Amino acid sequence: MIDESRENIENIKIAAQSILKHEIKQLQLVPSVAIKLLKLTNDDNARIQDLSRIIETEPTLAAKVLRNVNSAAYALPKKITSINRAVNILGFSAVRQIALALLFYNKMIKHISRQKFNQLFFWQHCLFVASLSREIAVALKHPDPDLVYTAGLIHDIGKVVLETYGRVTYSDFIASLAKKKYSLIEQERSFFGISHTEMGLVFCLEWQLPPPITAVIACHHNQPPEASPYAGFRTEIAIVSFADYIAWMQGIGSIKSDGHPVLQHEVLKIINLHQLDLEALLQHVDQEMQNTREFYGIQFPSVTKLRATLVQATINLSQLITDPSFRLDYNSKNRFSSSLIAAHQSLNPDEFLPWTLEAIQRDFAFDHVIMLNIDPKRRCLMASYWWPTSMFTTEQPSLEIKISIVSGILLDCLREKKAVIVNDNVDRNNPILQRLKVKEFIAVPVLHHNRLIGVLYADNSQSKKPIYQKQLAEIAPVADQLGIALVKAEQYEMEKKRAQIDPLTELFNKRMIDQFLTQIFKREKSKRENIAIGFIDIDNFKQFNDVCGHQAGDDALKIVADIMRSLTRPGDFIGRYGGEEFLFVLKNTDEAGAYGYAERIRTEIEHRGKIMKNRFHNLALTVSVGISMYNPRYSSYTKMVEIADQAMYRAKNEGRNRIVMLANTAPPIN
Structure with a gap:
């Protein structure tokens, strides 16, 4: 949390200056016309003529705005040749949004970085957070959704300052990252002596940006205290924080790392989730991103419904972990923070499935865990992943069981889609018991929209510990999240292929x-x-x-x-x-x-x-x-x-x- 006292602000400025190559006022990070547009955001008396005049002072910007306005995305009947006309037809909000996006894209993302800090990947994150922030603001009836969009667009400006003008860059920081228990903000302070939010705050103060935008940039990872001058902008901060969290959960982070922001409990006190239709919001944002895809050359998949389900599940999980009133024993807390989350750390099953199985084994203290896929063509259960990896060898090949020979309790698991415990007391002839030479195992169906796509297997064949009925209920949410992740990965691959193919000719694009x-x-x-x-x-x-x-x-x-x-x-x-x-x-x-x-x-x-x-x-x-x-x-x-x-x-x-x-x-x- 940033302490906004005068003394602390001065200390932050000193720390910022010590790691920058130039005085911050000399940084050519954002064109002066962009600063004017940002200030116009907070001017209640701003008129169409004011916006037109600002854009027209930059001929290159004016040309690009007109090109964008005349693109197929707006389908206007006649070609527009003046900025004033464009503002009158499309509206103050739309044109200012286009101009801001173009300015930041062309200045900040002029060259795709070949360093660890991929600026195109970062820009994609900024656009997503900005668009989703605006949609949330509209849904919550915020009086100025455009201001929230702008704040979302530049919420991580501190990272760009560090990458562009730092004596050590943000790329250097990313290269130093390891899988640590500390948050990204804490690791930034350890590396730079200052976080990207604090660097962003210094930037905003030097350039005298509007207070609501400054508040979001400074506080989007931690809500400000009551005494803070930014406490009056908690709603704007919460909206951008929420959008930022969703973006990271969907793999659209500002950097590629294992860490992600924690959803602050205060955010969910400010934002009424019942007022938000996540699926509709994400669908609308996807459409906006699709419209800008060709213009900016950015491509990422649209898996709206799956993402909405995943986001809701992750929000519920985050509430359980961060709510002080919710108490869990040590082992249970590990299960929520490890097994449930592991399935959503990647879009590649070859990565997230082994991670999930390892987490299940660790969190639930099982000896062996296997993911059994259902092969509909061969009509069999096939072990696709297992933990530990030494479970199957060339001498002991992996498991494959014909569904036609499955009976008893395991057949109930497949038909009724319910978790079961199978042991040799009641199902001595079970083919898995015989094949793996175990006396007992747990079988939990992995479903998507009530369609069986696999089975989670676990046993205690070495420790000989009994498996209890209550463990079925504990592991079921993990199987649910695994089902979501598997279908999400499948949808991602489909969308990825679509993004590579020209739809008419079916050749590469x-x-x-x-x-x-x-x-x-x-x-x-x-x-x-x-x-x-x-x-x-x-x-x-x-x-x-x-x-x-x-x-x-x-x-x-x-x-x-x-x-x-x-x-x-x-x-x-x-x-x-x-x-x-x-x-x-x-x-x-x-x-x-x-x-x-x-x-x-x-x-x-x-x-x-x-x-x-x-x-x-x-x-x-x-x-x-x-x-x-x-x-x-x-x-x-x-x-x-x-x-x-x-x-x-x-x-x-x-x-x-x-x-x-x-x-x-x-x-x-x-």
């Missing part, structure tokens, strides 16, 4: 093209040899849309994609670059090989076009192809793509339906 080429050019030069990049562009594509209709245009795109897919070797890469343009990357090829591949595609497309001539109103379906071959002088893939693009345009100019290869074009050696 431009984002994946850039990612693939980036990886290739990270290799040593010797391993980039014999690489070819080609552009394929559908000739006269506009006519297909204008003469035949957009459905015919879509059909033409699908035909080209299908032909490329059928003629491409495994290991090579094809994708839709955008519009009617496609791109291919061939590995282990030479000029003849690249030309031959392109010619097969060109010929097959021309042939297919003739077959479908009537469908396309006698328009010829052909393509122009440009190819560039790798040259050691290329420092990045962008030059190679540029050369392929030039070759494609030459093919267009020379009459279309042909291939042009530019093999030896390369920049001169400096």
Whole structure:
């Protein structure tokens, strides 16, 4: 908690200055126009003309605001050419929000950091917290949701100050992090001598930002005491704290670390959860993030319903842990803080399942724990993960039990979806008892929406301790959270794949093209040899849309994609670059090989076009192809793509339906 006394503020300023390279007033962290916009947030007398005048003083900002306003996201009937017009049509709030986001994005996130502090990942967190904060504020009928949005957008500004101007950076701090019992704030103070909230407070005071925004930046990890000058802004602080907590719980933290904020008990006293429809809020935020995805190049999955369920469960858990009136014995408290949380520490089952099984074994003092998956095709229970890992070896292969031979109490577990204790007194012929040579085990169904997806197994075969009926009720919530985590991971993978694929052609999208080429050019030069990049562009594509209709245009795109897919070797890469343009990357090829591949595609497309001539109103379906071959002088893939693009345009100019290869074009050696 920050002590806002004058003496302590001075001490914080001294500590901040000792770790910064420059005086804080000299830091070019945020443009002056952004400071003016932030101050405008707290001005009750602000007018449309004031906002327009501020934006118009920055020509680059004005151009970007107009470009954003005229994008497909707003679907305005006529193009807007003036800021004043944009503010009048979209409203003061929307335009100011666009301008602030652009300013912070372009100044703070100008370059994606290659250090531990990934600024693009950080920006994604800021946008999510800002959007969710605004939605919560609207739901709670807060008088100024825009102010809350702004506070959420820059709540972690202290981290950016430390990363950008610290003598030791926030990246250095992240690299030093270990799995410790201390909070992130405590570890920051240990490392820097100051926390990011305190650094943020110094920044706000020096730049004279509005008190509500300063309060959120300074206190979003701890509510201010009654005597604090920021006590009057507890609602704003609570909203951003809550949004920040949800973001971290969904894997959208400001940094990638094992730690996450603790949900303060005071927050839940201020925010009435019954007034919030978490699923609807998250859905709306997802839509906002989707709208900004293309503009900012940010991608993350939408798993709204699962996240709402998970958030509610985690909130309830946090209430149990932090509420002083709730008392647990030592072992029970460990179960809540370890077994329940472990399933939500990752989106990768290969990580969170072993962690969860280890936590169950430790917290409940079992000897062995196994996750049994249900394989519907083979109709069997299969051990997918187990703890300790030495339980199964090459001599003792993992467990696989046909469901057809399951009977008795275990069959009740599967059919009625209830936790059971199986022992040899009542179910001597149980196949798991026989296979593992144990006398007793616990079986707890893992469900999602009442659908059985697996079974948790645990035994005390070594310690010989009895298993009690009450343990069934204790371990059931862990199985519930495991079910949520498994489906969340499945949904994440599905959304991740969708994010990589162009939905119309089902080829990789431009984002994946850039990612693939980036990886290739990270290799040593010797391993980039014999690489070819080609552009394929559908000739006269506009006519297909204008003469035949957009459905015919879509059909033409699908035909080209299908032909490329059928003629491409495994290991090579094809994708839709955008519009009617496609791109291919061939590995282990030479000029003849690249030309031959392109010619097969060109010929097959021309042939297919003739077959479908009537469908396309006698328009010829052909393509122009440009190819560039790798040259050691290329420092990045962008030059190679540029050369392929030039070759494609030459093919267009020379009459279309042909291939042009530019093999030896390369920049001169400096």
